[in-house]
Amino acid sequence: MTRFGFVWRALAAVGALGLSATVAAHALEPAAPSPGTAASSTAAAPALPVVYDDWFTSEALRVDLFHVGTDQENSYALDEVVAEPVWPGTRRYLIDPFGYGTWRVRVTDLASGREIFRQGYATLFDEWTGTDEARTGIRRSMSESVRFPMPKKAVLVHLDRRVPGADFRPVVSFPIDPSSYMISRARPFGDLQVVDLGGEAAPDKAMDVLIVPEGYAPSDADKLRADLKRFARVFLDYEPWKSNRARIHMRGILAWSRESGVSEPRKGIYRDTVLGSTFNTFDSARYLTVQHTKRLRQIASLAPYDTLFVMVNSSRYGGGGIYNQWSVFTSDNEYDDYLMLHEYGHHMGALGDEYYTSAVASDEDAMYPPGTEPWEPNLTALLDGTRNSAKWRDLIAPSTPVPTPDEPKYAAVVGAFEGAGYKAKGLFRPQHDCKMFHKGLVEFCAVCSRSLERMVRYYSNEDLTP
Ligand SMILES: [Zn+2]
Numbered sequence: 001m002t003r004f005g006f007v008w009r010a011l012a013a014v015g016a017l018g019l020s021a022t023v024a025a026h027a028l029e030p031a032a033p034s035p036g037t038a039a040s041s042t043a044a045a046p047a048l049p050v051v052y053d054d055w056f057t058s059e060a061l062r063v064d065l066f067h068v069g070t071d072q073e074n075s076y077a078l079d080e081v082v083a084e085p086v087w088p089g090t091r092r093y094l095i096d097p098f099g100y101g102t103w104r105v106r107v108t109d110l111a112s113g114r115e116i117f118r119q120g121y122a123t124l125f126d127e128w129t130g131t132d133e134a135r136t137g138i139r140r141s142m143s144e145s146v147r148f149p150m151p152k153k154a155v156l157v158h159l160d161r162r163v164p165g166a167d168f169r170p171v172v173s174f175p176i177d178p179s180s181y182m183i184s185r186a187r188p189f190g191d192l193q194v195v196d197l198g199g200e201a202a203p204d205k206a207m208d209v210l211i212v213p214e215g216y217a218p219s220d221a222d223k224l225r226a227d228l229k230r231f232a233r234v235f236l237d238y239e240p241w242k243s244n245r246a247r248i249h250m251r252g253i254l255a256w257s258r259e260s261g262v263s264e265p266r267k268g269i270y271r272d273t274v275l276g277s278t279f280n281t282f283d284s285a286r287y288l289t290v291q292h293t294k295r296l297r298q299i300a301s302l303a304p305y306d307t308l309f310v311m312v313n314s315s316r317y318g319g320g321g322i323y324n325q326w327s328v329f330t331s332d333n334e335y336d337d338y339l340m341l342h343e344y345g346h347h348m349g350a351l352g353d354e355y356y357t358s359a360v361a362s363d364e365d366a367m368y369p370p371g372t373e374p375w376e377p378n379l380t381a382l383l384d385g386t387r388n389s390a391k392w393r394d395l396i397a398p399s400t401p402v403p404t405p406d407e408p409k410y411a412a413v414v415g416a417f418e419g420a421g422y423k424a425k426g427l428f429r430p431q432h433d434c435k436m437f438h439k440g441l442v443e444f445c446a447v448c449s450r451s452l453e454r455m456v457r458y459y460s461n462e463d464l465t466p
């Protein structure tokens with residue numbers, strides 16, 4: 001049988017099934033799903049669990065995308081589809097048990113329509129839509145990627161966007177035939193060396209954590225090796241990862257930039273670095289993000305990874321973390337440990353910022369619309385004003401009042417403390433203090449810790465209950 005490229009195969013599928021290959025971009029306001037799409041925003045999880053070996057091989061499929069649009073509407077365009085050698089993630093919870101993120105990727109079997117994979121993620125693009133630049137009506141694009149285990153048969157890949165305060169709505173879908181020769185098996189950056197930083201578990205039994213360096217020139221080789229070891233120790237010695245060390249495998253990649261350091265546009269400093277990272281994202285002083293995310297994915301694919309650190313060779317304070325995309329921290333700041341762990345909380349645990357005193361680049365109401373419950377596990381709008389609407393109510397003692405007064409008496413208990421998510425009013429955090437609240441030596445609060453620990457178990461294929 002003739003094998004078509006995935007694009008041609010896609011068109012054939014569209015004809016046969018009457019599907020539209022791409023659904024037009026939607027604005028933020030809710031609307032009914034477009035007629036004819038296989039996806040529905042309320043698609044229920046299958047009654048029977050998806051058995052990994054029935055549907056997937058041990059490889060992974062990465063779909064590189066351009067996220068394109070304005071503050072009013074945005075959608076995706078296909079860039080490249082790439083086979084990766086190992087799927088390191090869950091084989092047990094193939095349908096996302098968490099429901100976090102502003103977007104989710106869903107994979108359905110093309111022939112039967114059965115949903116066989118679902119995972120949530122968030123995007124830098126969503127943050128951009130809350131900026132003044134977006135409000136001027138300018139169109140932007142950003143690179144993003146989604147990954148899932150390599151399907152055995154042709155699939156439809158759906159990208160669904162969360163409607164604030166409601167469920168997800170399908171935005172776009174791409175048919176992909178895993179047997180197509182149009183799927184790239186090239187291995188860019190294949191000469192880079194992977195180094196082991198601790199842990200022994202195989203990818204299907206471990207949360208695989210990878211550190212990709214940024215702004216290290218070949219002349220920084222000794223520093224790079226030392227920094228990788230230093231931060232691996234910081235991470236593995238910190239709770240809740242310390243008590244989960246048997247479930248964590250950490251690696252680093254010796255990736256080189258042509259120049260040392262990182263770009264700081266406000267200071268007129270520009271560096272040619274492998275990932276093109278830059279301070280002043282959205283013209284914010286400390287927001288340090290990755291620009292060349294496709295290169296990050298290409299380099300990262302040299303090792304198994306569930307979660308990603310980008311370690312930036314800089315002494316300035318800055319970083320960023322996006323759920324299921326990447327986390328960035330700088331290597332030589334007095335708060336570098338905090339930066340590493342806090343940003344990773346966003347990236348790996350889907351945790352929200354609990355602080356509310358520092359200004360951020362995006363509009364707070366765009367990120368957290370009034371009257372809607374945030375999706376992050378450590379933030380609540382406490383919509384009915386009582387403990388019943390706190391998502392961590394099982395951790396609140398009956399004797400603790402809700403909302404909880406921010407008084408010394410309640411300094412160490414779990415409650416619902418007003419002030420979180422950049423807002424002094426209307427959003428609540430679980431404890432007085434937390435690594436997501438304050439940049440001191442404080443630990444993650446009980447709610448954040450539980451959430452992070454569950455995520456370790458998700459990636460290492462263990463039971464999530466309790
Ligand atoms: Zn943060």
Ligand SMILES: [Zn+2]
Nearest residue numbers: 434436445448
């Ligand atoms: Zn917390």
